[in-house]
Amino acid sequence: MAKETADFIVIGGGIAGASVSYELSTHGKVVLLEMESAAGYHSTGRSAAVMSENYGPALWSRLVTASRSFLEQPPEGFTNVSLVTPRGALFLAREGEEAQFSAQAEELVRRGVTIEQASAEEALRFCPVIRTDAFVRAMYEPDCMDIDTEALLSGYLKLFRSRGGQVVTKAKAERIVRSGGVWTVSTPKGTFEAPVVINAAGGWVQEVATLAGLSYRNVVPFRRTAVTFGPPAGSDIHTWPMTFDVAETFYFKPEAGRIMVSPVDMSPSEPCDAQADELEVAIAIDRIHTFTTMEVRTVKHKWGGLRTFAPDHEPVIGADPEEPSFIWLAGQGGNGVMGGCCGSPPRR
Ligand SMILES: Cc1cc2nc3c(=O)[nH]c(=O)nc-3n(C[C@H](O)[C@H](O)[C@H](O)COP(=O)(O)OP(=O)(O)OC[C@H]3O[C@@H](n4cnc5c(N)ncnc54)[C@H](O)[C@@H]3O)c2cc1C
Incomplete structure (x- = not known):
């Protein structure tokens, strides 16, 4: 069974996992683990695919506003189609x-x-x-817009792969152990090691955190x-x-x-x-x-x-309070497609 080492392991191949993998791939080697046979199978592939700046709680709607320019002007080579079209x-x-x-x-x-x-x-x-x-x-x-979710997801994954990123499907994280400053994530496709894990498992984020031995955070x-x-x-x-x-x-x-x-x-x-x-x-x-x-x-x-929420419905983004090498990218609720593109500046 394969054993691979990376700088970051991202768990979950929805829009959250794909976008953070793309962003991190300029900082080190990233492996993206997805349990299904294709990325986007769960929430990301089932949304209403709309971007409205009047949707969701306060922080999320600000992230939506911050994502607008990326959606309107994605980076060079991201896609051949327009990611957004006017809807109102x-x-x-x-x-x-x-x-x-x-x-x-x-x-x-x-x-x-x-x-x-x-x-x-x-x-x-x-x-x-x-x-x-x-x-x-x-x-x-x-200015509310329809989003081409498929083009958005595949744009992230295409550029991620072009930077050397690896997407491993049918790779459910089944065991997550930290020892000697390294996380070991065991999947049916092999074992992956990295000092940092990003939990972008959508509806499964709580399950993944529990697997990693961390406290219950009620993101469900x-x-x-x-x-x-x-x-x-x-x-x-x-x-x-x-x-x-x-x-x-x-x-x-x-x-x-x-x-x-x-x-x-x-x-x-x-x-x-x-x-x-x-x-x-x-x-x-x-x-x-x-x-x-x-x-x-x-x-x-x-x-x-599924739409996954923390109790206050705001985003859950950042290091786990108990373990700074375990990063949450979770609680996307009903804003995950429209509000997740603010990680990098748009093309000028
Ligand atoms: C009906 C509906 C309408 C919506 N409309 C909109 C809208 O108009 N605009 C908008 O912005 N948002 C909308 N949303 C919300 C949006 O779909 C979500 O916020 C977003 O898709 C969440 O993305 P995600 O990557 O967190 O989750 P997901 O897309 O679910 O991705 C998580 C991935 O993690 C994988 N995974 C889980 N556990 C493991 C494991 N142990 N190992 C490996 N992989 C694992 C899963 O297989 C999954 O692919 C809607 C949602 C629904 C249900």
């Missing part, structure tokens, strides 16, 4: 939610994000299917369900924005000629190959019928994915 986001508030709505608007203006406030009726020009009687205020964020996964259905006949959906309610009970957006909707569920889950929850599928459809004029005739596709 529409936020809707019901009666009683005005204070929350105003606080969000003020914070966005403070951060220099362009927004346009409107009445519910005026919002029809952005998204013609909302039920205006359900809402009292609307805010449009024109929650399942989210998503559904797609056919758009209303004859409608030109491609210009519609990602539409959210500020109370966070649903969002929907155009997705490859269909409408994607999520009831924004957040159920505690074991780390696993998450599946759509049937009750949440029904709730998603009900939200579409309640808040829009669309009718869901057939569900075309449904899926589940």
Whole structure:
């Protein structure tokens, strides 16, 4: 069985692991271990693929703002396609939610994000299917963008490999031991040694830390369900924005000629190959019928994915308090794709 030595071992081949591997590869030899047969199989491959500067808690939304220039102007050789395309986001508030709505608007203006406030009726020009009687205020964020997650992930991995980085798939970290200042990580693909381990295992970060003998930090996964259905006949959906309610009970957006909707569920889950929850599928459809004029005739596709959070929902990035050579890159929640690209300056 192979035994390899590196400067850094990164555990997890989602967007977190791929981006940190790329960044670290200018500082030393990096081995990226992924337990599945391909990178991006779990959360990263299941997201709504949107970047909005009005999404997530305070620190995350600042990381999103800091990631924007990288997404718009990735480094030379990163990709041949545009990583982002304009989508726009529409936020809707019901009666009683005005204070929350105003606080969000003020914070966005403070951060220099362009927004346009409107009445519910005026919002029809952005998204013609909302039920205006359900809402009292609307805010449009024109710079919200769709992210080509596949291009982002493969751009990171391509440049990482070109710098000599190694991606090892089907390499689940099963045993993690530190001795004499070196971590030894045992996998079905062999044993890997390095002085520093980066824990970027998404829904499995707590499990990986426990394997390494470290204390419980309560960074754990929650399942989210998503559904797609056919758009209303004859409608030109491609210009519609990602539409959210500020109370966070649903969002929907155009997705490859269909409408994607999520009831924004957040159920505690074991780390696993998450599946759509049937009750949440029904709730998603009900939200579409309640808040829009669309009718869901057939569900075309449904899926589940994990979003992993610390108790305060903010990022968990940095050395473990007990062991400085064990670095967490975790708690990406619902911002991991849009907010994880702020590690290096953009191309000038
Ligand atoms: C329905 C849904 C919609 C979302 N929408 C958005 C959105 O619009 N925008 C956005 O930015 N974010 C969104 N997110 C969140 C985003 O997908 C996550 O924040 C992000 O993908 C997390 O990336 P990650 O690398 O931490 O996790 P993952 O992509 O899950 O990667 C972790 C990897 O670690 C591997 N691993 C685990 N244990 C081990 C081990 N022991 N050894 C080796 N490998 C291991 C796993 O196989 C996995 O590939 C959404 C999530 C969901 C579920």
